């Protein structure tokens with residue numbers, strides 16, 4: 490080996506080369522509406538902000554690593570044993586811990602595509618192989634194709650319900666049939682980041698599905714409906730072997746005392762929060778109806794965003810929105826637009842109408 494001054498630099502894992510960097514939604518300028526990251530546009534509820542501020546007074550100390558109070562409140566809220574709850578640095582953090590706990594080199598992680606952009610990234614960070622299965626033309630998960638993609642090397646399957654970025658949901662009978670067909674040694678993670686926005690009664694609650702299925706895990710977050718995106722706290726509900734494995738692979742002390750306190754306060758203020766969620770759902774329905782009246786064919790979103798399958802026109806559409814003061818999220822297949830402040834949503838609708846007339 491050459492001297493310590495070699496210009497080569499440290500050897501990094503070659504498997505990192507193929508990993509795209511997570512792209513955050515574009516930040517909005519002071520005078521633009523940010524409809525690019527599915528955040529809750531409402532400021533923190535008063536009691537929640539005060540709890541977070543009070544907890545900040547002890548940030549010279551490490552947080553409660555077991556997040557005892559939050560875990561107890563969650564267990565009570567969802568009717569599950571405390572041992573079944575594992576917290577993490579946002580549900581992305583929990584999802585990464587799940588992949589690290591199940592899959593490594595030579596092993597496979599299946600997910601629909603396009604879906605949440607973190608899935609291929611965290612799969613490759615673990616050294617495992619991503620197996621993306623194309624959505625159906627209408628934006629639905631193709632669960633039969635996902636089943637057909639299962640091999641002896643499959644370790645984990647992400648099911649995103651509703652799907653980010655299309656907003657499509659999977660109904661109970663269809664999901665149960667899928668879960669019953671997946672081999673029992675493959676972990677199925679039902680990612681329910683947007684469950685609070687679902688109004689379709691046919692969509693199951695993952696917590697009902699996991700109870701008698703040891704290979705099913707539910708993923709939830711405080712980032713969307715609960716409005717704590719900046720504090721980074723999410724959780725899994727899973728049977729003990731999986732929850733214990735999550736505690737091993739998580740970054741220690743990953744959930745700050747500020748995040749823990751805000752999450753506890755949010756659960757205690759849930760009624761007030763859910764009133765705000767209901768207002769966002771009404772806004773979503775207004776935006777969907779407006780787009781359809783303009784002639785757009787769009788999926789029936791059950792989340793806090795809508796999807797325009799614009800294909801190669803996506804970047805142009807995003808630019809037109811930006812010029813009008815709303816930041817949206819373009820993908821190669823289409824554009825995702827979060828439901829935000831009423832005025833921002835209305836500007837988006839006006840851009841969509843003009844864009845459509847010019848098509």
Ligand SMILES: *Cc1c(COP(=O)(O)O)cnc(C)c1O
Pocket residue numbers: 527578579580581582605649653680682709710711712713718721722723
């Ligand atoms: C936003 C999102 C998450 C979680 O985000 P965190 O802020 O890390 O909790 C998880 N899954 C999906 C599908 C999402 O859209």
